[in-house]
Amino acid sequence: MTHQASAPRLDPTVLRDLHLDGDGPRLLDVRTPGEFRTAHIPGSYNVPLDTLREHRAELLHHLDDEVILICRSGARAAQAEQALAEAGLPNLRVLDGGILAWESAGGFLTRGPERWDLERQVRLxxxxxxxxxxxxxxxxxxxxxxxxxxxxxxxxxxxxxxxxLGMLLSKLPYNRGPRTDIDTVIAALKGTS
Known part of the structure; x- marks a missing residue:
């Protein structure tokens, strides 16, 4: 089954308002663990794109709510949307403009150690x-x-x-950060981690 239509985009200001109310949707950040550790939206779950693609069938059982997919700019989130939609998950949306747009819209980020994002590494x-x-x-x-x-x-x-090149660079230890395995992801989604 091929998924033709792409998920509706969610404006960062709308998500920011939902997030402030505390009733926001489930946020899946599909960037590398290293990127996630550098900066992420509080309350989001890190499910790297490779992990999501490989284990999407397992994830479906833990994603019954509305899901917002996040990456740096929206490209990887769109790929994640396609993978989850093909697996049968409804109610998917992609954060329009990703983390960059979120921050520009005044959204708060939890910050960790600074590192170069994947796009900058590819350019270098x-x-x-x-x-x-x-x-x-x-x-x-x-x-x-x-x-x-x-x-x-x-x-x-x-x-x-x-x-x-970005996919190759994402596999380097610098970008991988702490190992993200499917059991850890599912435990976090269940709230048992």
């Missing part, structure tokens, strides 16, 4: 590869093609709204 790695291979290509003909391949990869990432 891709830019460094292009710079080094471009300069080295002046001395070693053909080396500049590596930079061309990185550019092609970034183009595909933009067109498909996915990023292979």
């Amino acid at each position: 790695v891709a830019g460094t590869i292009v710079l080094i291979t471009g300069v080295a290509g002046l001395f070693l003909p053909g080396l500049h093609l590596i930079g061309t391949a990185v550019g092609a990869g970034l183009t595909v990432a933009a067109l498909t709204n996915t990023c292979a």
